[in-house]
Amino acid sequence: MSGGAAAALDMDLEERTIEELPERCENCGATLTTTEKQRILDEGASAALCTTCAGELTPLAEQEEDADAEF
Numbered sequence: 001m002s003g004g005a006a007a008a009l010d011m012d013l014e015e016r017t018i019e020e021l022p023e024r025c026e027n028c029g030a031t032l033t034t035t036e037k038q039r040i041l042d043e044g045a046s047a048a049l050c051t052t053c054a055g056e057l058t059p060l061a062e063q064e065e066d067a068d069a070e071f
């Protein structure tokens, strides 16, 4: 038995980087700031939302219901 298994644990959960996030909010299309992107990463949010949308949309309500278009 040789060591080294502990190092493999870090490989599974590769964190996303700010560069991988979309430039705009997926809900309203507002440009995301670096601060907002960092918050998204910190929260582990699946959707890239601006601060406003993140506050309005409940994280728990994943994507069961499509957002009603309000044009």
Ligand SMILES: [Zn+2]
Residues within 6 Å of the ligand: 025, 026, 027, 028, 029, 030, 049, 050, 051, 052, 053, 054
């Ligand atoms: Zn938004």
